[in-house]
Amino acid sequence: MTSSSHYDVIVIGLGAMGSASLHQLARVGKRVLGIDQFHPPHIHGSSHGETRITRLAIGEGTAYTPFAIRSHELWREFERETNERMLFPVGGLIIGDRHSLGRFHNKSDFLGTTIAAANHYGNTHEILSSSDLRARFPQFAAGDEASAYFEPDAGYLKPEVCVKVQIELAKKHGATLRCGERVKELRETAHGGIELSTDVTRYSAEQLVVTAGPWLQSIFPSTFPSLRVTRQTLYWFPIKEQHELFAPGRCPVFIWSFGDTEGGIYGFPAIDGREGGIKVASESYGDLVDPDNVPRDVSPSETRDFYETHLSGRMPLLEASSLRSTTCLYTVTPTSDFLIGRLPQMPQCIVVSACSGHGFKHSAAVGETVAELVTRDSSQLSIAPFLPL
Ligand SMILES: Cc1cc2nc3c(=O)[nH]c(=O)nc-3n(C[C@H](O)[C@H](O)[C@H](O)COP(=O)(O)OP(=O)(O)OC[C@H]3O[C@@H](n4cnc5c(N)ncnc54)[C@H](O)[C@@H]3O)c2cc1C
The missing domain is CATH 3.50.50.60 (FAD/NAD(P)-binding domain)
Known part of the structure; x- marks a missing residue:
């Protein structure tokens, strides 16, 4: 050597x-x-995949919030140093259900932990009732059992x-x-x-x-036999009408947990203009994949299933067929x-x-x-x- x-x-x-x-x-x-x-x-x-949600009060556990807060400071430093834009604080919405411990990222009571973290670390936020939520964000057809957390400093990273x-x-x-x-x-x-x-x-x-x-x-x-690598699919769905409701500034990034067992979705505003649609995804913890041999094509039936299971009735202003889709990999620990x-x-x-x-x-x-x-x-x-x- x-x-x-x-x-x-x-x-x-x-x-x-x-x-x-x-x-x-x-x-x-x-x-x-x-x-x-x-x-x-x-x-x-x-x-x-063009965007990642960032938020300061972290529903996966309060130990994470200091990492998110420090990261926001660092992204801002790098932006000043390079003149490249990385962090877009368009606001972030977390929708849960008052009657269940809505799960997201495998963590039960995601909304409750988020609110506890915001209170603990003093992150600016608002709690919205189902009627507040529907009035302010009519993009989401949330039921009467919904409640939500809104964080103005959340947003997305590129x-x-x-x-x-x-x-x-x-x-x-x-x-x-x-x-x-x-x-x-x-x-x-x-x-x-x-x-x-x-x-x-x-x-x-x-x-x-x-x-x-x-x-x-x-x-x-x-050394790490319990790590699971799973294939995730991301979709860009066209907006049928009321495009203005999905513009950054009017539409926050969002995480919507449907309950403790039903999964949920997350998504972003229409960052590529009205023709670009909005990116939405759910999470898949199913079949394990070899990262060197991942099926990259997303079939029309996967897209149909995604729309029917996750979007139909919940985001009525979106079309049912996607503009485009892609895949990405999660590496998941047991907890x-x-x-x-x-x-x-x-x-x-x-x-x-x-x-x-x-x-x-x-x-x-x-x-x-x-x-x-x-x-x-x-x-x-x-x-x-x-x-x-
Ligand atoms: C679909 C999806 C959505 C997500 N959404 C969010 C979100 O909204 N917000 C959020 O905070 N997080 C999100 N995440 C999680 C986040 O993106 C990941 O935590 C993060 O990207 C992990 O980065 P990494 O560096 O660990 O892995 P990677 O980005 O995969 O980097 C690993 C690198 O190691 C290289 N490598 C591996 N083995 C070798 C080798 N033997 N020799 C040389 N090079 C090697 C690979 O080529 C690769 O470049 C999401 C993840 C996915 C997949």
Whole structure:
């Protein structure tokens, strides 16, 4: 191994989590290498699809809210530094049901936990009754049992821009990049570092950060047997009438939980104008997929099923057939929480699996946390709930 292929830190995987980690490590002066098998931002993992919801009061658990708050500060810093727009605070609506503990992202009482987090952290918000909700947001045909939370600082992020900008900032701060190179093997060295082989060459480092998303299990085949990689479908539906109700500013991002067992939907305003439709999706925790062989086409019957099961009667201003669709991958832990921390059996390696369908909004702060772990083995934001066993 030559000294030119030896680094302080290597980051494997440059999606949301890896691009943020690479950037923050470069920023604190580490000699850092980022490797990705594709050319990020790309459409093969979890960090594409044009928009991601961001919100400050987090219904997946109150431990997440500090990551969301810090990430918003960081996105704003990056925007000022680069003149690229990443965060669009169009407001966020969470609709639940007064009579059930509506579930979303596998978390029961999503609305209740959101409200508790907002109260705990002092996030600006309003609680809407079903009649308030229908009067203010007639796009949603919510029943009398609905109640809702509205957060004005919530909105959406542009995931491809976030990844691209953080990779560019990382390079500006001296990071080296190797894209189109797949890590095949890694091993500990006698002095406690790491050596790894890609399909092109070999590298070594003092520390390793693995942010491989859906491919984490292929890097550590026996360490994370309970991670589930599932295929998700996203749809853009045309607006039939009253287009103005779906314009950003009039339509917030939304999450609508239908109850404790019935699933729900999430979606975005019409960010591409009246002809672009609105992006809506639900969540699928069904069949597991191999990230290297994902069926990418979305069939007309999948679209029909999605419309009938999730939109019909609930969003009557949308047409029934979609303008377009795409797929993306969730990597889900048994509790739908994140994994962030050093591997006990390989302490020079920090692993981040921060998906379970809700990681993007936290990724800027996760990157900063990784850089803190690398440099001083502790972090300002607590990762205690997320440590890998
Ligand atoms: C459909 C969908 C909707 C979502 N909606 C939201 C939302 O609204 N709000 C929100 O906050 N979050 C949301 N999420 C979750 C969020 O997008 C993820 O948490 C986040 O993108 C995960 O990023 P990642 O870096 O872990 O994975 P990825 O983006 O998949 O990155 C992993 C990278 O590792 C690389 N890699 C893997 N193995 C190797 C190897 N051996 N060698 C080299 N490179 C390798 C891959 O090529 C890839 O680039 C959503 C996710 C999906 C799929």
